[in-house]
Amino acid sequence: MTQKLGRGSVALIAALTMSVPASLMVPHAASAYVFNDVRIEGSQRVEAATVLSYANIARGQDVSAGELNDALQRLQGSGLFETVEIVPQGGTLIIKVSEYPTINQISFEGNRRIKDDQLAEIVQSQSRRVYQPSQAIEDANNIAQAYASEGRLAARVDPKIIRRSDNRVDLVFEVREGDLTEIERISFTGNRAFSDSRLRNVLQTKQAGILRTFIRRDTFAAERIPLDEQLLTDFYRSQGYADFKVQGVAPELARERDALYITFNIQEGPRYKFRSVDTISEIPGVDAADFAAQNRVKRGSFYNPSDIDITIRRMETVAIQKGLDFVSIEPRVQRNPATQSLDLTFALTRGPRVFVERIDIEGNTTTLDRVIRRQFNTVEGDPFNPREIRNSAERVRALGYFADAQVETRQGTSDQQVIVDVNVEEQPTGSLTFGASYGVSAGVGLNASLTERNFLGRGQTVGLTISTADGDREGSINFIEPYFLGRDLRFRFRTWYSETEDLNSDYDTRSIGISPSIEFPISANGRLELRYTLKQDKLDNVDEDSSVILQREEGDRLSSALGYTYTWDTRRTGLNPVTTYKFSFSQDVAGVGGDVKSVTTTALAGLESNAWREDVTFRAELEAGAVYGYSDYTPYILDRFRAGSRIRGFESNGIGPRDLNAVNEDALGGNYFWAARAESQFPIGLPEEYGITGGLFADVGSIWGLDDTIGTDGIAVDDDMYVRASVGASIFWTTPIGPLRFNFSKAIAQEDYDEEQNFDLTISTQF
Incomplete structure (x- = not known):
């Protein structure tokens, strides 16, 4: 027999009611009892002394009907008995x-979206424990809440019991999952400056769309509402609505x-511009001019708190570089509602003399303390710098080792000391991934x-990668120690x-090699990598109809090279997240033994910016390279530069010097190359939840230059620099299934023999 515990997991049915004699329920005011004996019937697991302690009925004394009723209530309220x-x-x-009864087993029926083992972790009722109706109801409500967090607000869970022998029951949770409660419409009231569609793109919560089967953000989650409110606030304030x-x-x-309909009631307020921006120093001996140079808030620009924060960070960095302790940058804003303008003053003030007493780290069960501690530039006894502590907290989170990382401060043993508490929650850092890729040239891989x-909680990275594509095979092993010898030295060993x-x-190629390297900082944004590379390259199976230049170059070559790379990247300090710059310069000198005697040089400069509009990203890169052979060594095809993806719109090996007298007309590569690339990415009017954006690009460049130009039939190969x-x-x-990119291109400057590629599709996914 199955008994249901109430409609919607709310109340117990009559099987759990309790009976009371009518003489007790309607006692006469003057009635009293005297009991010389108390007999307990039906108790099996509960001791008689426990029952008597709850009843608290004295023998040989007058007991009123009201006192008997109180005893009944105490026994009922004990939660030990089904009936009293x-x-x-x-x-x-x-x-x-x-x-x-005792719970014999717990089972779930009707659930498909959430598996039994997941539901078992939610419920608190347990097998071989005493059944508690109130706990069963609470469990049912918790299961329903789990479904609600999945967007199924219509889910219903009913706990039922099935009576078994020996005062046992089976507890069954009957689940009616219901359909997804989709957000059909998100609307706004009070917005005049921006349309509903523009504001919907700001929110994390999204309306249901054509991709509702795949996109989960169109289901309601109450915990996202506060985040959406903050996102709206940040957006409006970044546009000047203070x-x-x-x-x-x-x-x-x-x-x-x-279905759910959500309405945000907002108040925009006036839009403010900066009327004046000044920097003053209230610290004797500190010149404000050096700090004013770091100001990124312009007169006449609209109010944007991120610009103020960037300026404060830059000024605080200057204070650190000058060795100034206890300097506080205080932004003072004066509103002028009549003119909708703001007067901003950055005041350099002397902050309180507070020192770091100690840094306490908790929650790291796997990661060693030193891995976390080295993210702090502050140590015990240093002056307390709130900005530096916040930056350290961001570095701890950026490690990716922790599901959560909280860094907070509290007062130490005196008013002049603080304790930094670091509380982390470990998460898995190992991964086994399988993936697929597709490119028009490379095919399916x-x-x-x-x-x-x-690795072993030491912050080290160990990786093994194997990949295949159409005719290609590659494998590599990587080991990275980010703090070699306990210093900011990044040691890396790679073999492939x-x-x-x-x-x-x-023709076919093969390469096998090893490359240890060490990298270290030489400035706030600059790093230098020193490396050694030992590799064995082979050019094989050159077709007899290919250029005689390739046929002469067929064979093995051992390369032993020393090299370095200097990189400069503003993302390391993050002083201006709107626009970032990068630069790299590399040289590899082969000839420390081996067959190859060459110097290979490459350089790249680029930027990425959202300065024009925050939803439009602009990228630009300029890249160049040269390879030079010395000691009578002539660079061959695997030393030279080939097209690859340097200039879009052309096939791999589609441009560069080419032996046109050979039947195959294989591209030969070049000793030199340059390429300039510009690209923009922007919304195209589709709802943001669809994940579809557009872009425009333009590439220009060239590959040229050969040492050996005598081609097939003794005719020289034209290796001049032709711009593509x-x-x-x-x-x-x-x-x-992963990010897709569709490129549609048209070559506007090319040679007759170049191989154009008008369409390219790339996809990369992991599963």
Whole structure:
């Protein structure tokens, strides 16, 4: 027999009611009892002394009906019994109890979206424990809440019991999952400056769209509402609306509980501009001019708190570089509502003399303390710098080792000392991934990788990668120690094996090698890497119809090279997140033994910016390289530069010097190359939740120069620098199977023999 515990997991049915004699329920005011004996019936697991202690009925004394009723209530409230009955019989009081049964097993029925093992972790009722109806109801409500967090607000969970022998029951949770409660509409009231569609793009919560089967953000989650309010506030304030407020959020559920309508009631307020921006120093001996040079807030620009924060960070960095302790940058803003303008003053003030007493780290069960501590530039005894502590907290989070990392401060043993508390929650840092990729030139490829980013809790990275594509095979092993010898020295060891077969050419290649390197900072944004590379390259199976230049170059070559790379990247300090710059310069000198005698030099400069509009990203790069052979060594095809993806709109090996008298007309590569690339990425009017954006790009460059130009039939190969250029459009689509990029291009400057590629699709996914 199955018994249901109430409609919607709310109340118990009559099987759990308790009976009381009518003489006790309507006692006469003057009635009293005297009991010389108390007899307990029905108790099996609960000791008689426990029952008597709850009843608290004194023998041989007058007991009123009200006191008997109180005893009944205490026994009922103990939670030990399913039913309780108190029966006076002369001088004997009989207490009849029926104990709650023991749970034989717990099962779930009707659940498909959430598996049994997940639900078992939610419920608190346990097998071989006493059944508690109130706990079963609470468990049912918790299961329903789990479904609600998945966007199924219509889910219903009913706990039922099935009676078994020996006072046992099976507890069954019957689940009706219901449909997803989708957000059909998000609307706004009070917005005049921006349309509803523009504001919807700001929110993390999204309306249901054509991709609702894949996109989960169109289901309601109450915990996202505060985040959405903050996102709206940040957006409006970044546009100059300093007084913006979210006055309320009204979610309205449809009658069928399968759809939700959310309305944000907002107050925009006036839009402010900066009328004046000044920097003053209130610290004797500190010149404000050096700090004013770091100001990024311009007169006449609209109010943007991020610009103020960037300026403060830059000024604080100057204070640190000058060795000034206890300097506080205080932004003072004066509103002028009549003119909708602001007067901003950055005041350099002397902060309180507070020192770091100690740094306490908790929660790291795997990661060693030193891995976390080295993210702090502050040590015990240093002056307390709130900005530096916040930056350290960001570095701890950026490690990716922790599901959560909180860094807070509290007062130390005196008013002049603080204690920094670091509380972290470990998360898995190892991954086994399988992936697929596709490119028009390379075809379909498969890859697998095994990576541990926090090896033995030491912060080391160990990785094994294997990949295959159409005719290509590659494998590599990487080891990285980010703090070699306990210093900011990044040691890396890499070994690899790769081979290609007819990659848009009529020859095969093979490469096997090792490369240890060490990298260290030489400035706030600059780092230098020193490396050694030992590799064995092979050019093989050159087709007899290919250029005689390639046929002469066929064979093995051992390369032993020393090299370095200098990189400068403003993202390391993050002083201006709107626009970032990068620069790199590399040289590798082969000839420390081996067959290859060459110097290879490459350089790259680039920027990425959202300065024009925050939803439009602009990228630009300028790259160049040269390889030079010395000691009578002539660089060959695997030393020279080939097209690759340097200039879009052309096939791999599609440009550069080419032996036109050979039947195959294989590209020969060049000793020199340069390329300039510009690209923009922007929304194209589709809802943001679809993950589809557009882009435009333009590439220009060239590959040229050969030492050996005598080609087939003794005719010299034309290796002059001919400029190639292409323009195109891109569609970026973030899909459930991975990011897709569609490139449509057109070459606008090319040679007759170049091989053009008007369309390219790339996809990369992991599963």
